[in-house]
Amino acid sequence: MKFILQRNPQISSVRHEFHSITPQVTCSSNSSSEEFMRKMLNRRWTLMNPDTKVHQIKVSSMQTQQHFGPFGKVTFSNNSNPLLGENVRKWHNDESSFYIVRDDLLHPLVNGNKARKLDALLPLVEDHSGTDMVTCGGCQSAHAAAVAVSCAERGLKAHLLLRGEQPQILTGYNLISVLYGNVTYVPRSIYANREEMLSSHANSIGGCVVRLNDLLNASTNHNSVKSNFLDTDDGQSLNSRKTVIVNEGAGDAIALPGLIRLVQYLSQDHIFGKDQPLKIIVDAGTGTTAVGLGIGALCLGLPWEVTAVMLADTIEGYKKKEESLISELCLSFNLPMMHNGLVNWVERQHPRKFGNVLKGEIEACQQIAQETGVLVDPIYTLAGWELASQLSQQERKGGAKVVMIHTGGTLGMFGLAQRYKSYF
Numbered sequence: 001m002k003f004i005l006q007r008n009p010q011i012s013s014v015r016h017e018f019h020s021i022t023p024q025v026t027c028s029s030n031s032s033s034e035e036f037m038r039k040m041l042n043r044r045w046t047l048m049n050p051d052t053k054v055h056q057i058k059v060s061s062m063q064t065q066q067h068f069g070p071f072g073k074v075t076f077s078n079n080s081n082p083l084l085g086e087n088v089r090k091w092h093n094d095e096s097s098f099y100i101v102r103d104d105l106l107h108p109l110v111n112g113n114k115a116r117k118l119d120a121l122l123p124l125v126e127d128h129s130g131t132d133m134v135t136c137g138g139c140q141s142a143h144a145a146a147v148a149v150s151c152a153e154r155g156l157k158a159h160l161l162l163r164g165e166q167p168q169i170l171t172g173y174n175l176i177s178v179l180y181g182n183v184t185y186v187p188r189s190i191y192a193n194r195e196e197m198l199s200s201h202a203n204s205i206g207g208c209v210v211r212l213n214d215l216l217n218a219s220t221n222h223n224s225v226k227s228n229f230l231d232t233d234d235g236q237s238l239n240s241r242k243t244v245i246v247n248e249g250a251g252d253a254i255a256l257p258g259l260i261r262l263v264q265y266l267s268q269d270h271i272f273g274k275d276q277p278l279k280i281i282v283d284a285g286t287g288t289t290a291v292g293l294g295i296g297a298l299c300l301g302l303p304w305e306v307t308a309v310m311l312a313d314t315i316e317g318y319k320k321k322e323e324s325l326i327s328e329l330c331l332s333f334n335l336p337m338m339h340n341g342l343v344n345w346v347e348r349q350h351p352r353k354f355g356n357v358l359k360g361e362i363e364a365c366q367q368i369a370q371e372t373g374v375l376v377d378p379i380y381t382l383a384g385w386e387l388a389s390q391l392s393q394q395e396r397k398g399g400a401k402v403v404m405i406h407t408g409g410t411l412g413m414f415g416l417a418q419r420y421k422s423y424f
């Protein structure tokens with residue numbers, strides 16, 4: 001079975017001037033992609049259903065000279081009940097808009113891409129009788145907090161290795177991690193070697209230790225759950241702890257099916273359908289979310305282009321991540337698949353060192369919150385909003401519609417308010 005990647009002519013025709021668009025790809029073999037989707041989506045999930053809300057953000061230009069906000073003369077308004085389905089195809093010459101997928105509303109603490117990445121991951125751990133999970137992240141990691149809350153909801157134990165020192169005041173995701181999980185603060189020099197740090201902490205818990213990819217391989221290749229764990233510890237662990245290592249940001253192949261499931265949900269006729277070209281905009285940390293969305297669009301044969309704003313790595317790093325996630329997935333599911341530019345990786349409009357906040361960004365988040373009721377944070381989702389807003393103003397009749405995925409992370413604001421007091 002082989003996936004052949006081809007240019008999608010509909011998407012190529014809507015390229016815009018300031019980003020180099022990687023050709024979107026489609027899967028040429030229907031039976032292969034159906035088989036792939038069947039294998040991928042026929043599983044137990046964390047989310048009862050993949051449903052999410054879709055809002056429409058109107059982008060208007062003020063005529064008056066008086067108003068110059070963080071977005072210049074641009075103002076926003078939110079239609080929280082837009083007409084979807086056939087109506088997505090309609091064009092209104094006089095106004096720009098983009099759709100926003102409100103995954104930030106999925107759960108009070110485990111939302112956005114965290115909920116999607118854990119959607120397939122947690123059942124896999126449960127199916128393999130895992131008792132403990134070890135993962136890592138920055139002090140305000142939304143991923144670490146999401147793992148802690150999700151584990152607690154299932155009676156598992158979460159061990160969180162957070163980079164740096166304990167802050168004087170606990171707040172935001174840091175506070176949630178401490179309340180729900182077992183936090184260890186790790187000096188940056190040790191954190192720099194994440195793999196070793198995660199393994200040695202997992203080993204120190206006792207019982208047996210396994211990596212997520214091994215679990216995925218075991219389940220897709222029908223190895224028994226028990227043997228997989230027992231293999232790792234001389235058969236002594238029937239009643240002892242079984243610790244699963246989850247990469248930083250859940251940058252693991254098993255995080256991808258939840259995003260593929262989201263794409264399938266969004267491509268239903270009553271939402272965006274399968275024929276309307278879309279530009280999907282997402283912010284990228286590890287890049288896993290963007291890759292999952294790209295694979296979903298590819299396998300469903302959708303004329304959707306996934307554009308990811310690079311926030312934490314170089315383009316080489318993201319391309320490498322894309323390649324390795326796809327190979328891991330294909331290896332696990334026994335699927336040969338060529339990969340080449342599923343995601344269009346782009347620079348942020350105002351690049352900055354990851355984690356830093358630039359002047360005016362808090363005001364931009366404030367404007368968006370006050371005009372639309374949508375909370376974005378300056379580290380991740382503001383970057384997606386900026387690009388979605390910019391592209392929506394360049395829409396051409398009959399071209400691609402812009403859709404931003406809200407990746408959640410709004411509690412990050414609490415940590416930033418502590419760190420950048422003078423900006424608030």
Ligand SMILES: Cc1ncc(COP(=O)(O)O)c(C=O)c1O
Pocket residue numbers: 112113142143249283284285286287288289290380381407408409410
């Ligand atoms: C709000 C938010 N957006 C985006 C990301 C990055 O997602 P990914 O690592 O899948 O690129 C994160 C990190 O998990 C996040 O917390």
